[in-house]
Amino acid sequence: MAAFIRAGALDVSREILSQSEVLDRNRHQANQKTTIVSLVALLLLLSSPVFLEGGKRATGILVQTAPRAITLTTNNWQVTTDLLTRNGKDIAFASYSPLWKFQRKLVHSALSMFGEGAELLESIICQEAASLCKTLTLEHDTPLDIAAEMTRAVTNVVCSLCFNSSYRRGDSEFEAMLQYSQGIVDTVAKESLVDIFPWLQVFPSKDLALLKKCVEKRDQLLQQQFTEHKETFTDDSVLDLMSSLLRAKLNMENNNSGLLPGMELTDDHLLMTVADIFGAGVETTTTVLKWSVLYLLHYPEVQQKIQEELDQTVGFDRYPQLSDRQHMPYLEATIREVLRIRPVSPLLIPHEALTDTRIGEYDIPKGARVVINLWSLHHDEKEWDKPGEFNPGRFLDEQGNKLYSPSPSYLPFGAGIRVCMGEVLAKMELFLFLAWSLQRFTFSVPEGETLPAPEGKFGVVLQAPKFKVKATLRKAWQGLEIDQ
Numbered sequence: 001m002a003a004f005i006r007a008g009a010l011d012v013s014r015e016i017l018s019q020s021e022v023l024d025r026n027r028h029q030a031n032q033k034t035t036i037v038s039l040v041a042l043l044l045l046l047s048s049p050v051f052l053e054g055g056k057r058a059t060g061i062l063v064q065t066a067p068r069a070i071t072l073t074t075n076n077w078q079v080t081t082d083l084l085t086r087n088g089k090d091i092a093f094a095s096y097s098p099l100w101k102f103q104r105k106l107v108h109s110a111l112s113m114f115g116e117g118a119e120l121l122e123s124i125i126c127q128e129a130a131s132l133c134k135t136l137t138l139e140h141d142t143p144l145d146i147a148a149e150m151t152r153a154v155t156n157v158v159c160s161l162c163f164n165s166s167y168r169r170g171d172s173e174f175e176a177m178l179q180y181s182q183g184i185v186d187t188v189a190k191e192s193l194v195d196i197f198p199w200l201q202v203f204p205s206k207d208l209a210l211l212k213k214c215v216e217k218r219d220q221l222l223q224q225q226f227t228e229h230k231e232t233f234t235d236d237s238v239l240d241l242m243s244s245l246l247r248a249k250l251n252m253e254n255n256n257s258g259l260l261p262g263m264e265l266t267d268d269h270l271l272m273t274v275a276d277i278f279g280a281g282v283e284t285t286t287t288v289l290k291w292s293v294l295y296l297l298h299y300p301e302v303q304q305k306i307q308e309e310l311d312q313t314v315g316f317d318r319y320p321q322l323s324d325r326q327h328m329p330y331l332e333a334t335i336r337e338v339l340r341i342r343p344v345s346p347l348l349i350p351h352e353a354l355t356d357t358r359i360g361e362y363d364i365p366k367g368a369r370v371v372i373n374l375w376s377l378h379h380d381e382k383e384w385d386k387p388g389e390f391n392p393g394r395f396l397d398e399q400g401n402k403l404y405s406p407s408p409s410y411l412p413f414g415a416g417i418r419v420c421m422g423e424v425l426a427k428m429e430l431f432l433f434l435a436w437s438l439q440r441f442t443f444s445v446p447e448g449e450t451l452p453a454p455e456g457k458f459g460v461v462l463q464a465p466k467f468k469v470k471a472t473l474r475k476a477w478q479g480l481e482i483d484q
């Protein structure tokens, strides 16, 4: 479907290629990447999606609910996301529909079962934070791949939510899960040629073969959980997302669901919804944690300020809690700055105009793809002072005591009807995992290793590079046990 604003596409494509440090460096490093990125820019131009830049305007479009004109579609990444989601039976890559609304509602009520912001979720996260700190204590002062440990911690939170289960370190199923997740992150939505020319599927493709293998592995694990949940299901054993979806399906079959006639919540919908929460819940949060540690290595003074704030607010006799969050603006500001400078999803997920509409002075025809250039919103020099610099202070008032929003050009979780479903949970995790680790440890670059460059790899999320850290136990904690 041809859209209206051609120049916009060119300008912004050019901007993505030139303004972005991350993509730009990739361009210099890998010629093949250059071709693909440039080609994508050209192809996007030919199919004329609409790119949005201005912060207020983008927010306006995303929250525009009256005609509900703009919603998500998977047009751009159709082949890989169809494989991942059994043709859009999930939430994130599904088109807007009454069934999609129903799936979102089900997930919302499952999340509220855990009482977002309330004790149950907090205690699950703190348990994982304690386990993370135990591992860091065992491995302290030796070079450690902290990403794997953080992934396990975040995975276990999401496993508790989805399946009421968790993994121990070294568990073979967990290792398999790490592998297939990485394969999916590496291959989905990276604007591979097969997404642009679906007919290329007839030719052998390494990426597509890897994705198929990873999805197969994921589906085996999901199916196993599904079978176990079905076998043990009773109405009063609804302790996780999977059983809560099962209950909704049973209610629906008993005509008790609030679904419109003709709509069907199939096993595939149920499995893909869980897979979605799993995928969206693990990769995003882990990625932000990795970027956070990477920036703390680059800015030891920021790390020290967070530790001073922790020492004053929490002290050494107890562990950080969610209620400390309101008294720790500097840590909160640091998290906001990480989400600004390295947005997890630099182009969000493509949206689509459901009806003919207008964005400012531009007419947007029904069916046009609307790509929100979050990278450019977060790095706009008109909105941000020295946007390339990591500076948590920009989110604090002059006294440095209160959080402050310097610009509307900031949408790390999107906005409107397709806003991230896990924003509250993610913010809880980011705060607690960072607070627990920094209360006890100081992160530094291990001897013999170099400072990791803040260069991302574009895929379904903007991935941080691999790096090792040394976690040194702070003086006050030496010789103490960690329990929760």
Ligand code: HEM
Residues within 6 Å of the ligand: 062, 072, 091, 092, 093, 104, 276, 277, 280, 281, 282, 284, 285, 288, 344, 345, 348, 349, 350, 412, 413, 414, 415, 417, 418, 419, 420, 421, 422, 423, 425, 426, 427
């Ligand atoms: C720091 C962590 C996270 C970030 C930065 C993040 C960011 C985002 C963004 C930018 C979108 C797309 C919005 C759009 O295209 O308009 C999104 C969608 C989504 N996120 Fe997150 N997310 C995070 C964590 C989570 C978690 C923990 C969950 C699940 C518990 C989750 C579930 C979802 C879902 C289901 C969608 C699709 C919503 C829809 O299409 O209706 N996210 N997220």
